[in-house]
Amino acid sequence: MGRRKRNVFLLVLLCGIFFVNVWIASFRNTSETDVVRYDPTESIPLLLMGGFRGIAVDFLWARAIARHEEKKYYELLAVNNLIAKLQPNFPAVWIFQAWNMAYNIVSEWDAPQNKWKWISTGLNFAKKGAVKNPDSGDLFFELGYMYFHLFDQRFFPYASYYREQLKTELGEDNYEESLYWLRQSLVHKQKLRNTLAVERTIGHVLWRAALCFETEGDIDKALHYAESAVEEWNGYQMNHPEDVSINVEELIRIMKEKKAFLQGISKKNTW
Incomplete structure (x- = not known):
């Protein structure tokens, strides 16, 4: 890589890091009554086109793993969203991010209303990933399992509240949704199970x-x-x-x- 290309890449990378940090701050400052936001700015993917995209994705994955190990879930949220924008046809990022929201970030809140916001956001994110990856049996299984596990009172004390909110807000029954996605996973290629x-x-x-x-x-x-x-x-x-x-x-x-x-x-x- 020539000096000029290296300079351009560093500039793009710095811009990406700046926007990541801006979004991290916005997530941390979200009040209990705010609507949960998870879409990062659309300008980042436009900056990271061409030959720089692969390098940027590698950098972001390394950062995501580090933030996960450090339990910095809000920063992980922003990083994962950027990866999803740059690598939309890679099911692992959708699975990773959905679980981060529905399990990791949920644990940061006490009120069931706030927990539910992140659970519903995680489920919707996974469903968006399913649209982007219509042949991913692994993603379908994870989505079906989340609809099953997250609403089980044996593991989550507010499970009945989550179930009621799901029916009220989205008109969905978690068991029907779970069975639908699990059965879809049976007819599509799987690597993990x-x-x-x-x-x-x-x-x-x-x-x-x-x-x-x-x-x-x-x-x-x-x-x-x-x-x-x-x-x-x-x-x-x-x-x-x-x-x-x-x-x-x-x-x-x-x-x-x-x-x-x-x-x-x-x-x-x-x-």
Whole structure:
């Protein structure tokens, strides 16, 4: 690289760093009532065109890894957004950023309202990545898993609040969304997980959905998901008898008992 090119690159890099820092400051100064913003300025990708783009992406990835290790999540947020602009067809950056928002940054807040803002922003970011990468089974799986895991009360005390907000604001049910994206991941190429892991996750989602709707008092939907869970796990046991990582037979027995219990309640409600 000639001296002139090196000088141009350094100038562009300095401009990029400046804008990164500006956006970091804007994220840190976001008040509890502000709308969450995550799109960096559109001018950065225009500056980093041509042969400089690859070098800039390498620099940003190195910085992102360092900020992640240092737990500087807001700076990581800004850096990851720049990478997504420069490398939109690389699923890993969308996965990395969605998890950063929905898990890392969420942990920085106490109020459920603020936590939910970042969770919804992370989910929307992942869905935007899915549009940019329509054949990424890995991205689809991560999105489906987030819709499952983030709304599980066993792990998150505000999960029921998140679920209600999702239904109110977006008209979505997290279990339906989870199943949609997980099933999409089965029909697209994956690098990070095998088919068995995805199929098991689908079975777990169906079962948790049945239990959730029972708790919410929607017996018809609970019964629907319990029946679907039994069918899913029966198919899994038939197709993968060699898998001993989970006691499928015992799980099916428990689900059949729940199914019979829900059928009994459903019949009483129709009398």
